[in-house]
Amino acid sequence: MNSFETQLLHTPFDKEDAYHSLSMPVYNTAAYEFDSAEAMEEAFCGRTADHAYSRITNPTVQYFEKRIQHLTHALSVTALNSGMAAISNALITLAHAGGNVVTSAHLFGNTYSFLKSTLGAFGVEVRFCDLTSPDEVRAQIDEHTCALFLEVITNPQLEVADLKTLSSIAHQAGVPLVADTTVVPFHVFHARDFGVDIELISSTKYISGGATSIGGLIIDYGTFDWSRSEKLSPMVAQFGASAFTAKLRKEVHRNLGAYMTPQVAYMQTLGLETMELRYARQATTCLELARRLETLPAIAKVNYTGLEHNPFFALSKAQFGSLPGAMLTFDLASREACFGFINRLKLIRRATNLFDNKTLAIHPASTIFGTFTEEQRRSMDVDPNTIRLSIGLESVDDLLHDIVQAL
Structure with missing residues (x-):
C-alpha cells in the first residue's frame, strides 16, 4: 500500500477526463442530461451511480469525498457545506423524538446550542455529563440513547476524554460513538483505531488550505452494528453496515439541502494536498x-x-x-x-x-x-x-x- 503522502496525491478519477486534467474539473452545474427516461428513472431511484442533481451528488464533490475515503479507509464520506452541517446532519440521522444524546457541556458554542435548543425542540433529550468520568457516562446511557457525542479535544477548554473507554461503554450499551475530531487532522489521529464509529470534521480548518472555504465531513467507518439502533435497525436488512450512510444519503442530507458545492470541493481538494x-x-x-x-x-x-x-x-x-x-x-x-x-x-x-x-x-x-x-x-x-x-x-x-x- 502506498504511503499517506502518495495516496493523498494519486487518487484516481472515477471517469477519465476528456482533456487528461491532473486536477478534477469544477462541475458548475445543477442538473445532468440522460439518454432516456429509463436511465433517468434508474438514477433517481438510486439504482445507478449516475448524477441526477447537484444538491444530491456532484462529480467534483464526489471526487473530494473519494479522496478522504481512501485516506481514512472509511466505508463512506459525505461532504457538506459546513462543520455545523456535518454535526447537524449526522445527529439528525441518528436522533429521534423520545431519544437522547449523551455528551459533555464542554462543546463549541453552536454545537451546544444545536443540541440543547434545536434538537431539544424536536423532542430529543440532551444529557450533559463529565465524559472523563466513566461512571457518569454509564449512568446517563439507557435504551433510548441515540449516540454518545464528544469533541476529542474540547474548544476552548482543551479537555481530553479516554476514547477507548468511552467506546467500550457505548458499544456495550449498543450506542454509536460520534466524535468531532476537527482539532487534530486524520493523518495524525486515526479515529477508527480508538472506537469512533462516526467522525465529524470541519474541513474549513486544516483541509481547506488556509481558510479558503467553508465545509464539513461525515465519515462513516462501517464499524457499528446498526441493528442495535432504535432508529436505524429497520434499515439493516437492506443496507447492513451501511444503514447510517443510507439514511443520511437517501433522506437526511437530500432533505436538508446542505451538500457541499463543487467550487468548495475543488478548493478543499487542493488544500488537502498540502495539509x-x-x-x-x-x-x-x-x-x-x-x-x-x-x-x-x-x-x-x-x-x-x-x-x-x-x-x-x-x-x-x-x-x-x-x-x-x-x-x-x-x-x-x-x-x-x-x-x-x-x-x-x-x-x-x-x-x-x-x-x-x-x-x-x-x-x-x-x-x-x-x-x-x-x-x-x-x-x-x-x-x-x-x-x-x-x-x-x-x-x-x-x-x-x-x-x-x-x-
Whole structure:
C-alpha cells in the first residue's frame, strides 16, 4: 500500500477526463442530461451511480469525498457545506423524538446550542455529563440513547476524554460513538483505531488550505452494528453496515439541502494536498510557543495538551501523538486585560476560525459564547480571562514578539 503522502496525491478519477486534467474539473452545474427516461428513472431511484442533481451528488464533490475515503479507509464520506452541517446532519440521522444524546457541556458554542435548543425542540433529550468520568457516562446511557457525542479535544477548554473507554461503554450499551475530531487532522489521529464509529470534521480548518472555504465531513467507518439502533435497525436488512450512510444519503442530507458545492470541493481538494505539511509547521510552532508563553509573568496559565505538565498530557499523547493540534489558550488577569491585549496586537489577527495560515486570536467568552448567560458560561467552564490562539505559519519568534508587546 502506498504511503499517506502518495495516496493523498494519486487518487484516481472515477471517469477519465476528456482533456487528461491532473486536477478534477469544477462541475458548475445543477442538473445532468440522460439518454432516456429509463436511465433517468434508474438514477433517481438510486439504482445507478449516475448524477441526477447537484444538491444530491456532484462529480467534483464526489471526487473530494473519494479522496478522504481512501485516506481514512472509511466505508463512506459525505461532504457538506459546513462543520455545523456535518454535526447537524449526522445527529439528525441518528436522533429521534423520545431519544437522547449523551455528551459533555464542554462543546463549541453552536454545537451546544444545536443540541440543547434545536434538537431539544424536536423532542430529543440532551444529557450533559463529565465524559472523563466513566461512571457518569454509564449512568446517563439507557435504551433510548441515540449516540454518545464528544469533541476529542474540547474548544476552548482543551479537555481530553479516554476514547477507548468511552467506546467500550457505548458499544456495550449498543450506542454509536460520534466524535468531532476537527482539532487534530486524520493523518495524525486515526479515529477508527480508538472506537469512533462516526467522525465529524470541519474541513474549513486544516483541509481547506488556509481558510479558503467553508465545509464539513461525515465519515462513516462501517464499524457499528446498526441493528442495535432504535432508529436505524429497520434499515439493516437492506443496507447492513451501511444503514447510517443510507439514511443520511437517501433522506437526511437530500432533505436538508446542505451538500457541499463543487467550487468548495475543488478548493478543499487542493488544500488537502498540502495539509500534512502545513499541520507539521503549525503544530510544531504551537508547542514551542506554548513553552515560551509559560515563561511570561503576565500570563497566569497556558493550556495546551502537548505540555508535559498538562493534566491530559499522557492521554493526549497516546491518542494524538506529541503534537496535539495547533490551538492553545492562555489566561490573563481579567476580561479587561484580555480586551486590551487583543486590541494591541499588530501581527496576530483578531478573527474567529481555526488553523488559518495566519495566526488568529479571539476572546471566546465574549464572542463564540457571547450570547450565553454568565451562568451557562460557568457551567461550560468558559473563563472570561481566557484568550484562544489558532497558530498559523508565521515564525514562532515573530508571534512571541507580538504577544510580548501586546502584553
